[in-house]
Amino acid sequence: MLEIINCQIEAKTWRITLPDIDVQKGELLVITGPSGIGKSTLLHWLLGNIPQHVTIKGQIILSGINITNLAIEQRRVGLLMQDVYLFPHLNVQDNICFALPKYPQLSSKKPQRSSKKQRRDAAMNMLEQINLVHLGTRYPQNLSGGERSRVGLIRALANQPQVMLLDEPFAALDPSTREQMGDWAFQQLTEQNIPSVMVSHDVEDIPASAKQICLADYYQASEQK
Numbered sequence: 001m002l003e004i005i006n007c008q009i010e011a012k013t014w015r016i017t018l019p020d021i022d023v024q025k026g027e028l029l030v031i032t033g034p035s036g037i038g039k040s041t042l043l044h045w046l047l048g049n050i051p052q053h054v055t056i057k058g059q060i061i062l063s064g065i066n067i068t069n070l071a072i073e074q075r076r077v078g079l080l081m082q083d084v085y086l087f088p089h090l091n092v093q094d095n096i097c098f099a100l101p102k103y104p105q106l107s108s109k110k111p112q113r114s115s116k117k118q119r120r121d122a123a124m125n126m127l128e129q130i131n132l133v134h135l136g137t138r139y140p141q142n143l144s145g146g147e148r149s150r151v152g153l154i155r156a157l158a159n160q161p162q163v164m165l166l167d168e169p170f171a172a173l174d175p176s177t178r179e180q181m182g183d184w185a186f187q188q189l190t191e192q193n194i195p196s197v198m199v200s201h202d203v204e205d206i207p208a209s210a211k212q213i214c215l216a217d218y219y220q221a222s223e224q225k
């Protein structure tokens with residue numbers, strides 16, 4: 001479960017004071033609000049990319065652990081954005097393989113490093129589970145926008161995140177691919193019991209089961225300092 005506690009975003013001319021929020025395993029929280037209000041800023045703070053143009057206070061608790069001051073690479077947070085960056089010189093299988101942890105098991109003994117073959121098999125397994133084996137040997141430049149998004153999500157999941165952040169990930173897709181992609185992505189996240197937070201402009205992208213928070217409801221203009 002992800003918890004956001006006592007969160008306040010403060011800029012020179014405005015402030016947003018959020019109520020405490022929790023996102024349970026497999027649940028989706030959608031952050032909405034007008035352009036420029038701070039949706040991506042909040043997402044970046046959750047990611048661990050501390051914004052410089054505002055001050056953000058508050059605590060981020062992930063699975064009971066306070067991760068507020070941890071570096072990005074220690075947070076186990078996945079990110080899916082509109083521009084999915086895949087390594088152009090690696091095929092889909094190897095792009096996923098690259099994201100798989102080299103030490104898959106947490107252990108108090110000397111950790112066992114997985115072999116390249118084990119990781120390549122695991123990547124193929126992931127593609128098999130979602131009927132995308134046929135994409136395994138393709139290179140990123142030969143994928144459609146929808147396929148890129150799917151591979152991007154699978155690669156983000158390969159890294160075994162404990163929370164997934166989505167920043168308008170389907171905005172560039174045509175309306176029907178976008179709807180299919182959204183349904184598919186949320187199904188994967190729910191099945192894997194991952195709490196997710198998505199920024200969205202478009203109500204069409206928001207599944208009926210999602211929790212929503214509109215930043216405009218908590219926005220206050222303040223005196224210019």
Ligand SMILES: Nc1ncnc2c1ncn2[C@@H]1O[C@H](COP(=O)(O)OP(=O)(O)OP(=O)(O)O)[C@@H](O)[C@H]1O
Nearest residue numbers: 033034035036037038039040041042052053199201
């Ligand atoms: N790197 C930056 N330096 C200075 N100001 C910034 C920076 N990034 C964002 N801002 C400002 O912070 C405010 C919040 O920006 P943010 O990108 O979080 O808004 P948003 O709600 O995600 O907008 P949109 O829906 O248009 O993407 C805006 O006023 C923006 O101009």
